[in-house]
Amino acid sequence: MAISKATRQFVAINLMEIGVVAGQDQLLDALDPSEPRAVCFVAQSLSVRPSTVSKMLDILERRGWCRREADETDMRRTFIRLTAEGHRMRSQVRRIWAEVNGDLARALPQNDLSVLEAALWNAERLVSGRLSRLR
Incomplete structure (x- = not known):
């Protein structure tokens, strides 16, 4: 838990430098x-x-960074499309994640x-799995 919390705080600080708030990174990553x-x-x-996603x-x-589109066959459904700027931000988020993951991996013995x-x-x-059953 301590490693998770510290890592997330470190990532959040790095995300702020590119104008992304913690949570937005995960949403950007979830978009294709x-x-x-x-x-x-x-x-x-x-x-x-x-x-929550809508907010x-x-x-x-x-x-x-994205735009909503109505489903032409079912107007109750909404789709999200990543814009070019959103794609650029998603790439920056993934770069930050990769750097942090690399730092963590280098701190461990390679054979472990x-x-x-x-x-x-x-x-x-x-x-x-347990979380999804609660929601």
Whole structure:
């Protein structure tokens, strides 16, 4: 928990330098630059409610990072399309994540890294599964 909290705070500071608030990075990452994504799909992938995604999208849309599109066959559904500027911001977010991940990986003995990585992915799946049942 301590490593997670410190890492997230460090990432948040780096994100602020490019004008991204913590949470927006995950939303940008959940969007696919090559195709629009349904709001409900994005909400599910982030383990949040669609209304939470909609509120976050208001900010991203004002910044020109994405735009909403109505589903032509079902007007109740909304899709999100990443703009060129949003794609650029998503790339910067992923660069920051890669740098932090690289720093963390270099702090560990290389022969232990693959075992730790597998264990952490298993822990993430466990926690995400339990979280999704609660929402």
